[in-house]
Amino acid sequence: MEKNNYNRFWRWHFYAALFITPLLITLTLSGIGYLFYTDVENNVYKHEFFGKSTQTEQLTIDQGIEKAKMTFKDYSVSKVSLLEAPYNTRLTMTHKDGSQKYVFLDANYQIVGSQNPEYTFSNVMRAVHSSLFVGGTVVNYLVELAACWAIFLLLSGIYMTFKGRALKKEANPTQRQKNLKWHALIGTIITIPMVIIIFTGLPWSAFMGDFIYSTAQKHPSIGIPLLKQKPPTSDMNEIPWATRKNELPTSGDASHAGHNDMAHMENMTNRSGMITLEQLMNEVNKANISKPYSIIYPNDEQGVYVVSKGSNSGVTGLDVSPYDEVTTYFDQYSGKLISKVGFEDYGILGKLYTWGIPLHEGHLFGWLNKTLNLIVCLLFLLVIFWGLKTWLIRKKKNSLSAPPNLSGKLSIGFITFMVLLGCLMPLFGISLILVVLIEIIISSKNKLQNANIAK
Template sequence: MEITKNNYNRLWRWHFYAALFITPLLITLTLSGIGYLFYTNVENHFYKKNFFGNSGQTEQSTIDEGIKKATEAHKNYSVSKVIVLKDSYNTRLTMTRPDGDQKYVFLDQNYQIVGSQNAKYTFSNVMRNVHSSLFVGGTVVNYLVELAACWAIFLLLSGIYMTFRSHALKRMQNPNKRQKSLKWHALIGTIIAIPMIIVIFTGLPWSAFMGNFIYSAAQNKPSIGFPLLKQNPPISDMSEIPWATRKNETPESTSSHAGHHDMAGMEGMKHNSSMITVRQLMSEIDNHRISKPYSIIYPSGNNSVFTVSKSSNTGITGLDVSPYQEITTYFDPYSGKPISEVVYDDYGILAKWFTWGIPLHEGHLFGWMNKTLNFIVCLAFLLVIFWGFKTWLARKRKSLLSAPPVHSNKISIGFIAFMAILGMVMPLFGISLLVVVMIECLITWCKRGKGNKISLTN
C-alpha cells in the first residue's frame, strides 16, 4: 500500500510540475492547431479574389506565357512550383528568390495574373509555423515544441491513473470549490485522453527529433516504409508532395539532351529550347490520367526531372486528396514521358499509417466530421487546463508554490517500467526524463544535507 501511495504522490508531483512549465506552450499549440483546422475556410473567404477571381483581361494566354509574365512582374524571383487546382480555383505559382523568400502568384482561367501573396504571411503558413516552431524556428524551439507534446501525453496518462486511484469521479456530498474543479478536470481529461493522444501522435511525424527517427525508419526499411527510388540527387524542396516520398531521391533524366546543357536549376533551364513547356507537360499529365488537383515541381538541375504529385497532406487550400489517391510521378523534362512512379499501394505499413494519420491530425481526412471532432477535443483540452489550474489555485497557499509532497524515495518496478516505456516510445521525452530524475536526486540530496546540518547543530 505504501509503494502504491508513493507512486501516486510521485506521479502527482511530476504531473504538477510538467503542467506548470509546459502549459503556456500547450495553450499556444492548441490555439494554433484550432486555427490550422479551419485554414481552408479562412483562406477561401479572405483570399477569395486570388483564389477564385479574374484579372479582368479577356485575352487568352498559355500557362507558359502566364509564367513568363509572373517572372517579369516579380524580378529576382523564378517559378519553382505550379499548383494546378480544380476548375473553381485559380492556378497558383510558387516563386522563389535566391535567398529563399517566396511569393505565391495566382493566374486566372486565361492565365492572366490576378494577384500575389507573401508566402510567409498567409494564414495557413502562419498557423503552421506557430504550431510547429512558435514562428521562431530553429532546432531548439522545434525540440521544445516536440517536448511539450510528449509531456502532454504523460500528463494525460498520469491523469487517468490518478483519477481512478483517488476515486476523483466519485460522487461527493457538498463538495467544495476545489473538489468541483478537480472532478471536472478529471472527468473531461479522462474522456478526451485517448482522442488527444491520437491527435498528438499523428502530429509527431512532422516533429524535429521523433519525426526524423520515424522517417529514417520508413526510409531504411522499405518493407514497412516506402520504396526508395534509387536514382541520383539533387532534389528540390518538395513540401507539397506526400510525406512518404518527400525525401526520396528523384530519378535522372535519361534523355540525350540532358548531357548537352550544363545548367543548374530552373532559372538556367528555362532558356533551354530542348526542354518541354509546362503546357506540354500538362498534356502528358492528362495522358497519364493524373487528374486535378496536383502540383508540379520544377527540375533542380540539368539531369533532374519534373515531379508531379497528389498528396493527402499538402497544407495547400484545395490541393489535398484522399490517401488512396496519393501519387508521385517523375517526368523527363525533354521527352515529357513518365520515368517512374510511386503510388499509395507501394507504401509499407508505416508510410500508409502516417499517410492516414497526418490528415487525421490536420482535420480533413473525413471532411467536416473530422474537423469538428478535432475542434471539440482541442476545446476540451483547454478546459482541462483551465480546471487544472483552478484546482491548484484552490489549494495553493499564499506566497507558496504548494507542490505535491514526496513522502518517500521508494519507487516501484511498475512506475519505472511505465516511465521507461514512455521514454522508449518518445526518445526526446526519455532524455528529458533523465534530466528530471537528476533534478529530483539533487533536491533530495540538498534536503538531506540541510537535515544533517540541523541535526549537528542541535
C-alpha cells in the same frame, strides 16, 4: 508503495503542468486555427483564389508563366499548383535571395494577384504551432517536449483518477473537489483521442520526426519506397544533339551562391529541348492524373518533372485523400511517363503517417474530422482551466503548494511505465533523466537539512 506511486505521479504531474501549460495553450489555440485554415483562406483570399484579371486575352500556361517572370523580376518559377475549378492556378516563385512569392493565374492564365507566403494565414498558424513563430532548434525541441509531456500528463491523470478519489461521490463537495472532478472526468474522456492527435503530429517534430523519417527512408519495405526517395532520370538522348553538351552554370563563391542558383533555375525553365508545361499537362492527362496536382521543375539536365498529388500539402485546394496520393515522374525532353509511386506502394510506416497527418490536420474525413478535433481541443483547454482552478484554490499565499517530495523507493511499475514512455518518445526520455537528477538533488538536500535539524 501504491500510495507512494500516487504521490509521485501527482508531484510530476503538477510540475509538468506548471511548466508546459503556456505552451500547451499556445499549441492548442494555433492548432484550432490551423484546423480551419482552408475555410479562412477561401474567404480572406477570395480575390487571389477565385478572382479574374482585367486582362481577358487567353494565354497558354507557358505564356502566363513567362508573363509572371517578366512582372516579378529576379523571380523564377519552382512549382506550379494546378487546382480544380473554381480555384486559380498558383505559381510558387523563388527570388534569388531565397524568398518566395505566390502568384495566381486565372482560367486565361492572366495574373490575378500575389502573396507573401510567410504571412498567409495557414503558414502563420503552422509556424506558431510548430515553432512558436520563432524557429530554431531549441524552440523546435521545446515544442516537441511540451507534446511529449502532455502525453505524460494525460496518462498520469488517468492513473490518479482511478486510484484517487476524484470521481467518488462526496456528501458535500467543496469547490476544489468539484473542479477536480471535472478536471479528472473530462481528462479521462479525451485521453485516447488527444494522444492520437499528438502522436499523429510528431512526424513534424525536430527530434522524433527526424527519427521517423530516417527510419522510413532506411527501411523502404515499411516506409518510403526507394523510387520516391531517388527519382529516376530523364533520357539524355532526348536532348538536342547541338545542345547536349552545354554545361549548366556552376556555383561560385558563397557570396554569389544565391545568384547562381537563380541562373540555374532560369536555365531549368527555359532549356532548349525541354517540353513545354502545356505539353506536359497533356501527358499528365493521358496518364489519367486529375487535378489537383503540383508540378515541380527538373533541377538539372538529367532531372525529371515531378507531378504529385499529396494528402498533406498544406495548400488550400491541393490536398487529396491519402489513398489518392501519388508521385509521378515525366521525362523533361519527351514527356514520357517514366514511373510512379502511390499510396499502395508505401510500407506500413509510410501509410500510417500518410493517413495520420491529415487526421491531425482535420481533413481526413471532412467536416466530421474538423468537428471532432475541435471538440477534443476545446475540452483539453477546459481540462487545463479546471486543473489551474483546482491548484489556485489549494495554493497557499507565497507558496507553490506543490505535492511533497518523496523519499520512498521507486516501484517497478512506475519505472517500467516511465522507461516505456522514454523509449516511445526519445526526447521525453532524455528530459526524464534531467528530472530524475533534479529529484535526487532535492531529496539529498532535504535529507541533509533533516539531519542537521536532528542534531
